[in-house]
Structures are given as C-alpha cells and as structure tokens.
Amino acid sequence: MNILHLLRDHFRQALLALNIADPDKFLDLVKPATDPRFGDYQANLAMPLGKLLGRPPREVAADIVAKLDLDEVAEAPEVAGPGFINLRLRSDWLANQLLAILPDERLGVAKVGNPQTIVIDYSSPNVAKPMHVGHLRSTIIGDALARTLRFLGHCVITDNHLGDWGTQFGMLIYGYKHYRDDEALKRDPVREMLRLYVLVRQKIKEAGGASEDEEEEAANPIAEACRRETAKLHAGDPENLELWRRMMPWCLAELERIYRRLDIHFDYTLGESFYHPMLAEVVQDLLQRGIATYSDDAVVVFLGDQQPPAIIRKRDGAFTYMTTDLATIRYRIEKFHPQAILYVVDFRQSLHFQQLFTIARRWGYRDVRLEHISFGSVLGADRKPIKTREGGAIELEALLDEAVRRARAIVDANSPDLPEAQRAEIAEAVGIGAVKYADLAQNRTSDYVFNWDKMLAMDGNTATYMQYAYARIRSIFRKGEISPEEIQRVRESPQLPTPEERNLALWLLRLPEAVENAANEYKPNYITSYLWELANAYNAVYQNYPILRAPDETLRRSRLVLCDLTARAIGLGLSLLGIRTVEQM
RNA sequence: GCCCCCGUAGCUCAGCAGGACAGAGCGGCGGUUUCCUAAACCGCAGGUCGCAGGUUCGAAUCCUGCCGGGGGUACCA
Secondary structure, eight states, rough: HHHHHHHHHHHHHHHHTTOOSGGGGGGGGEOOSGGGGGSSSSOOOOHHHHHHHOOOHHHHHHHHHHHOOOOOTTTTEEETTTTTTEBOHHHHHHHHHHHHHHHTTTTTOOSSOOOOOOEOOOOOOOSSSSOBBBGGGHHHHHHHHHHHHHHOOOEEEEOOBOOSSSHHHHHHHHHHHHHOHHHHHHHHHHHHHHHHHHHHHHHHHHHTOOOOOOOHHHHHHHHHHHHHHHHHHTTTTTHHHHHHHHHHHHHHHHHHHHHHTTTHHHHOOOOHHHHHGGGHHHHHHHHHHSEEEEEEEEEOOOOOTTTEEEEEEEESSSSSSSHHHHHHHHHHHHHOOOSSEEEEEEEGGHHHHHHHHHHHHHTTTSSEEEEEEEEEEEEOOTTBBBTTTTTOOBHHHHHHHHHHHHHHHHHHHTTTSSSSHHHHHHHHHHHHHHHHHHHHHHHHSSEEOOOHHHHHHOSSSHHHHHHHHHHHHHHHHHHTTOOOHHHHTTOHHHHHHHSSHHHHHHHHHHHHHHHHHHHHHTTTTTHHHHHHHHHHHHHHHHHOSTTTTTSHHHHEEEHHOOOOOOOHHHHHHHHHHOOOEEEEE
C-alpha cells in the first residue's frame, strides 16, 4: 500500500467535490513533508488553486480540508502559512498498516496494474578484453533496474548486447597467429587470451611510439594488421571465422566468471555477431523505403540540418553499429513484442541513440518506447573520463578483489570466532555489495569520480551499513531465541509509544513509494536513499530502547515486529539492488 | 561553429515535473561502551546553491544571457 497514492486519492475526491475540473494535475503537490515539524505529508495545492479560482489560498485550503475524508488515516489537517495543508498520520493507523504488511512477503509493495514487457539492454562489454570500471555502471544499474521492474510485476527481458564482432577480435586473431603459446592455451585458454590481448596492445603501443593518437595509430603497422584480420573475419574468411568460433567460448567463460561473482544473469546474450547476417537486408530495406540514401558511396539516413547524417553502410561496404542497433530493434520487436526497450548506456552516446530512435520510428516502430537510460562517466582523480584505451583503466576484477580483501580484514578483526568459510562468504557479500552500492547510491546521471577509498568505504551511506543493521537485527532474534516466523504470526498491532518507533513505522510504510519512484525514473539511488533513512530510523530505536529486555512483553513483541519488518525491508531493498545480506558479520 | 550535460559545505555528492529556515557522507573538533555486534550513536563547526537578469505569492529547482568544466559532432564502437 502506497501512502502517497492513498492520500492523493482522498485529495482527488475532495477536489472533485469542489468541482475542480482536472484534479489530477494538482495531485503531485501532495508529497512527503519537507520538515517533520509540518507533519508527515503536506499538500501544496491550495496556492495554485487559489490563483486559478481567484480566491485566497488559505480559504481554498480550508474548503479542501472540509471535504477531505481522512479521519481514519490522519489527525485533523492543519492549514499553515500561505495555504499549506499539513497531514499527520494517526499512530494507530500506522500500527494497523504495519500489522497488515507483517505477513506479506512484498511488505506492501503492490504489483503494477498494467504489466509491460520491457527489454533491458545493459552491460554489453566488448569481449576479448578484460572488463574494467567503465563497465561497472551499465552492468550494475541495468541489473538493479531489471530486478526492480521485475519485482513490480513487469515482464523483464535482459539482453547482453556483447561487442563480439569488433576490432578487438582482429587483435586477438593477430595475437593468436603470431604470439600464441600452445601449452598455455591448452592449460588455461582464458588466461592465454588475456595475455595475447594485452601483448598485442603493448606491441601496437610500441610500434606507434609514445602517443596513442588516432592518426598515428592509423599508420601503425601492427594496428593495421589487426584491422586486416578484422576485415577478413567480417568477409567470412574461413580461417578467421574458425578462430573466432574457437575463441568465443573462452571469452564468454571469462565474462561469465565475473557475472557470476556479481550475481548477474542475462536472459539473452545476443551480441553483434548474432545480427551480422541481417545487416545487408536491413540496409536494403531502409533504401527501398526511401529512409536511407546513397551519399559519397556510403548509405546514410539524413536527419535534418541540425544533426549529422547517420551512416548505416560505410563507403568500404562495412556496416556500422547503427546498422547493428537497427537490426537489433527489429529483432527484439518481432521476437518479444515489448512495450519498451531500455538502453543502459553512458551519456556520451546520447546522440547515437537519438538518431537510432528517430530512424527506428521512421522505419515504422512507433508503438514501442525506446529509452536511453544514460549515466555519467567514470572519471579519474584528474576529473577526466577514464578512457577505455588508456592503460590506466582499473580492471573490474582487481576492484572486486580489493573490495573483498578490505571487507575480509574487517570481518577478521570483528568476528574472529566465525569459521573461515563463513568469514570468506561474508567478505565476498560485503565487498561486492560495497562496490555495487557505491555506484547505485549516486544519481545515475552524474559523473562519477572514481576513488578506491570512497567506493570501498564501509561506513556512512553504504551497503555495509545496511548489511550491518540487518545482521544486528538477526542477531537479536538469535540471542532471544525467537524465530522471525513466530513474530510474523503476531496478531496485534505494534505499539508506537515513542517518537523513534513512530518514525520507524512511517519509514517502513514508505517502502512502496521508494521502489515505485526508483522504477518510474529508473533511478536506483531512490532506493539507497530510502534504505539510509530507514536504517537511521531503526538505529535511533535500537540505540535508545531495549528490545529483548523491553519493560513488558507486549512492548517487547511490538519492538520485535519493528525489527523483523526493518530487516526484511532492508533485505528486500538490497535485493532489488542485487546486493546480498548476511546473517552475521 | 552547432548540440548535450554539469557547476550546492574543505572533499565526494543528495535534493531540481517551484513550496515554509538548503541536506547527507567523509574529513575536522568534542562526547557515548557494567546495555540486544562501537562496521554503531550523539553534539559542534562549515554554504552569496558559478554570476547576472527574468517568470512567480514563493526559485538550488523554470526561462534568458554570461563565466567555468566535461562530452558529442558523416564512414570507431
């Protein structure tokens, strides 16, 4: 049950009773209070309505209040200042709502009334080279959105659109032909692939001098040789094709290892190579329909004077990723019939997606929502984007290892009595969680200054803080020898005698708002903000009042209800972000 | 040149379909441990919300201009 929706429904009725023509456009002005002094929720709609009706806002507010039927839910509304309507929810109502969600696995978060089929395209790394921090955002944000939308009842299809057909394969093929170590290949093909990739890059760098300038690279003999191998692959050269087929599973295994560690799974992994056979036909079709035209021997789509044209076939006959993306849209629509396709890709590609979507609509795909869920760059300490080609990019795995190592050090210090295997498991959950949370807690659209310490911090608004709060609650149940299930069967509404407990109750009931907001705007940081508020509200109770040793049995049970709900809300929130909880830390 | 994004406390960032004195984390300073995990809690210090106009009863939030930073911009993805 979403409190905000409930209140808005009541306000809609009140406005209708006052003959307001279009009440819905004012309902956004019902929102959580900006300050606890003003109650729990506030409605700011009397001011614009006053203007509309040519009446003093305070009078309008009074009229609305008179028509409001909120007696069961809230205390008497107060009109304040220029016409704010302040609402304070009744504590007994809060308590009853808590009781209602106590046995509910979803903790009151409803499924959407109109489930949609949503394809989410995220992660999409280039295979054949190690994933680095630059891949983190798309992977983690995409995964969190997929989990959240799925939880809300949508039919989510995740698709990892791998870069498995590009120049990096030319490099690998070149490396394979010139530098491979057959022994190593037999022993550990994945590692040998990595070695070859790194080696070839090294050779290119040496051949091109100190600079990695594009033009110099063009004249670089080794880079040129790699490009030739790529071209041969695309042209169907049997030897290179065979090498590609051999190497792909190795590359995929390497990726899969990291995805498993991150607990990320895709419904489909259809890379660029999958669409390669369709590209010529796509270009033909676009030409036939008059959407594309020839220009300077290339095939392009003109998009008006403000934008450069989009090239779908280069002068040399090669296709571009625009062509691939168009083929992908057509395939996804024909296969999945989605209402939306979301691309979780960094903001620098916004022009590309703008063009892509424009062409797709001209092509006839108008009934599907195409959205670029963009996010900011990962910046270095110098505030410059960490570039893929730069040697300085931090490999994802090294980041994860370091995070887990730090977590392990704390676990060892804090819980030396736990068995080794359990400590290792906790460190993994805490370390990976820290990395994910640090990214998700950030506004998606902002740039991101990469910093080891910040990313791996375990205090403040971090996954560790949430996991710790969770673990401590579970510890209370263990110590009290009470099973959560037993508490979940409680039939009486919890007591909320103190401000801290009441505040915690309110936050527990606001989970649906947080999840729905996050989904509506595709912003996981709404969930992290919520969790932070919730955990703080809980800590205020935990710090100030005994739970197992509460003054009487009723209060004890009541507090245990709050504890159980808090733990589950944290667990649920973290699970939507792809972060695990642990029973002990 | 044109287009997009950003500029909030020492640092990193929330807040931005306008709302009542601008928030957090970290860092700094000072406290809390016979008590359910101190990976915690409490307090203090710290900001002309880049600048200037405009719209509005009300602007960090919307509009315009300027300054500063980043990104993109026909054959790389």
